[in-house]
Amino acid sequence: MSVFVHQSSRVIIQGFTGQHATFHAEESMENGTNVVGGVTPGKGGQTHLDRPVFDTVSQAVRETGADVSGIFVPPPFAADAIMEALEAGIGVVVVIADGIPVQDMVRVKRYAMDCNAIIIGPNTPGIITPAACKVGIMPSHIYTPGRIGVVSRSGTLNYEAVQQMTELGMGQSTSVGIGGDPVNGTDFVTVLRAFEEDPDTDAVIMIGEIGGPQEVDAAQWAKDNMSKPVVGFVAGVSAPPGRRMGHAGAIISGQADTANAKMDLMEELGVHVVRNPALIGETANRVFS
Amino acid sequence: MNIHEYQTKELIKSYGVPVPDGRVAHNVDNAVTVAEDLGGERWVVKAQIHAGGRGKGGGVKVASSLDEVRQFTDQMIGSQLVTPQTGENGRLVQRVLVEQACDIKKEYYLGMIIDRGSQRITVIASASGGMDIEEVAKTQPEKVIREAVDPAVGLMEFQCRKIAANIGLRGKQIHEASKLMRALYKCFREKDALLAEINPLAEMNDGSLMALDAKMSFDGNALYRRPSITEFRDFDEEDPKEVEASGHGLNYIALDGNVGCIVNGAGLAMATMDSISFHKGKPANFLDVGGGASPEKVGNAFRIVLQDPNVKIILVNIFAGINRCDWIAEGLIKAMQDQKIEVPVVVRLAGTNVEKGAAMLEESGLDFIMAENLDDAATRVMAILGGQAS
Structure with missing residues (x-):
């Protein structure tokens, strides 16, 4: 079945006629997405x-x-566009914009409480169920259909992991970029729950980074609720405290925010932690086979 | 974006948060004039740099005479102030805040953050003022009061009264604190702050409350609609390489290793640094060239990374999604030709148009060391550094 977006998803693009939106909508359509x-x-x-x-x-x-919208409007207008989509009854809203003011997202999340919708992002490459539906900006050609769910905060690190998987013959059920912002629509727990419930997903790769409690929260949730194995990595072992590493949310504000602190806790909670980012695929292959 | 203490106090005062009487001074005479204007018998001279922990580094002093105001200002302005947060080189002090000294009965903590757990603006308060709140949270978590704000209605008065009572304020102080919190919250909302911290919030001998020290930082993504905050930016407090990089649309952070990194995407940039660390190397920087990396951007990235004299080798790691490897290759070739790069350059390309990009580098005849994948790249970097050392 895959999660959140499927062969049957009917996709619209907000900011449709813009240059980037046009480019990526066309690419999605060529790869089977029903725009x-x-x-x-x-x-x-x-x-x-x-x-x-x-x-x-x-x-x-x-x-x-x-029933699905890809939002390609610039950051200052994105919060309004998200709420418009929610109000119109869209079920899955994918927000690409990088640079939405955090307090805008705080209000969006309050508004979303009254809607039964999933917001993916912001600051995400998007979501893809290979060969069925892509809403976002990732290169379709690196993904192949398969039975492993991938969820990550970073875009390019998601590509890196997927390439490592592909080289070892592992495909993806769905790959979800939850985005690099501190206040985001969907957290790891929500995506893990969807993968756990999806009959077409056998295992999950979860890629986090420094800042915030959500990787550890997700590991705790997985320990209590998940039957499928999870391989995890947290980027930023070598990041200095107090500095924003590119993503608005990637900042070490306290000891618990560091990559090693998170990976240690995840390991204790039963996640198969990879310490070397070059070995995400290899570890997944070993654990899942 | 961070701002100075004196700027924060100006700002919150305009919202109605009580702060001590004081003004900023840029030189010794100026400081003495400010003290004279303020009157009284004791003044506090506070070095204005963005880093915290100034008291520990000698950046906050109480003067009992105008001579002492002169003496302390003279010591501070022009000096490199070292605090637990500045690193060993410290920060150049260019101005001081001179304030009337106050008699304090008790110190509290009051902060506001955007809490990642609740995903809401959250007020944090404690009866243990003047201390690092994280330390208090660790050792005495029961003493830290947290109250999340519903964005639909804002910070309500009952919440403020609850917080005030819970940190031990009494009588009319509860109403005073409530007014102060709501003023700070209004400022936080209207200026798109990420953090506001009043530490200590002081109770005076007469029972009134005052923000003795104050710190705020603001959302860089919202500055387009907050011109008054943008004016507070102090470029002297930032690394010039980082300022230059952001002007070119690059995200650069200087670190203390010797492996220069040029990567696309923040997550992959961190993972590249981690991979180097995993192989016992030390990255010299974080650098994300971003999504639409033109050849010019790649050239600028090389220029900025090479301004760091510690860089002994450069690792370029590109996973092209919206980027294209042939554009990156064009930039790499041009940078190598134009900039007389003398350190080894290890390149790992993947993703869109990778064959084309790799072929261009090969045909250029330039000395690129090609890596197969991330692990191979880090391994090659360490092998070359090892060879240089022996």
């Missing part, structure tokens, strides 16, 4: 990439039956 239309306020009624353009998300949902 049913898009939204650019003021351009409703036009056609773009042979798909209808709407002024509002609710119009798009009404006309196309869309």
Whole structure:
């Protein structure tokens, strides 16, 4: 079945007619994603990439039956766009933007409490169920269909892990980028729960980084609730405290935020921890076979 | 983005948070004039740098005469102040804050953060003021009060009263503290802060409350809508290489090793550093060239990494998603030709157009050391460094 996005997902793109959105929507469509239309306020009624353009998300949902939205609008407008998608009843909202003010996301999360939706991101490469549905900016060609779920905060480190898997013949059920921001839509626990419930996922690779408690929370959840094995890595062993390492959320604010502290705890909680990022694929192969 | 104590106090005072009377001074005469204007018999002279722990480094002194104000200011301005947070080289002090000294009965802690657990703005308070709150949280967790704010309604008065009562404030202090917290919260919201810390929040002899020291930092992603905060930025407090890098759209952080790193993506950049560390090497920097890495960006990345004299070797690790390996290769070739790079350059390319990029590097005839994968790259770096050392 895969998680969150599937062959049957009907995808719209917010900010559809923009340059990046166009490029990535086209790439997704070539790789099997069912993009049913898009939204650019003021351009409703036009056609773009042979798909209808709407002024509002609710119009798009009404006309196309869309249930997934990829948000490609710039950071200052992203919070508004997310809430528009939630209000229109979209079930899975994928937010690519890197640089949304944190307090905007605090309000978005409050708004989302009343909606039964999944927000992926922000600051994520997106989500892909290989050969079925991709909403995001990752290169489709490195992913292959398979039975391992991948979830990560970083984009390029996700690619790195997937490449290592591919070289060893392991494919992915779904790969989810939860994003590098401190306040994000979906945490590791939510994704682990989805993978645990997915009959087409046998095992999970979880890739975290310095900052925040969510990797350890996820390991605790997995210990209490999961039957499937989890391989984990946390980036930033060599990062200095108090500095933001590229991602807004990748900052060591206290001892518990460090990569080693998190990996030690994850190990205690039963996660198969990899200490060398070059060996994520190899470790997964050993543990899962 | 961090700002100075005197700027924080100006800002929160404008929202109604009581702070001691004081002004910033840029030289000795200036400091004495400020003290004279303030009047009284005792003043506090505080070095203004962004790092904390200033008291421990001699950056906060109480003067009992104008002569002492002069003497302390003279010692501080122009000196490199070393604190537990500055590193051994310290930070250059360019100005001091001169304040009227106050008589304090008791010290409390009051902070606001964006809590990653609750994903909300959260007030943190404690009766143990003047101490590192993380230390208090570790040793006496029951003494740390936390109250998350519902963004739909904001910080409510009942929450403030609850916090005040829980840290032991009494009588009209509870209302005073409540007003102060709401003022700070308003400032936090309206200026897109990430952190506000009043430590200590002091109880005066007459029972009134005052922010004796204050620190705030702000969301860099929200500065576009907070021009008044942008004006507070002090470039002297930042590493010039980091400032230059951000001007080129690169994310660079200087570290103390000798392996220069040029990587795309923050996570992969950290993992590359980790891989070097795993092989017992030390990264010289974190550098993320970002998504759309043009040949120019790659050239600038080399220039910035090589400004660090400790760099003995460079590791380029690119996993092209939206990037393309042929663009990166073009940038690498140009940088090698234009910049007379004398240190070895190990390159690992993967992802979009990898064959094309690798072929370009090969055909260039330049001395790139090609690596198969991340582990191979780190291994080669260490082998070359080992060879240099022997």
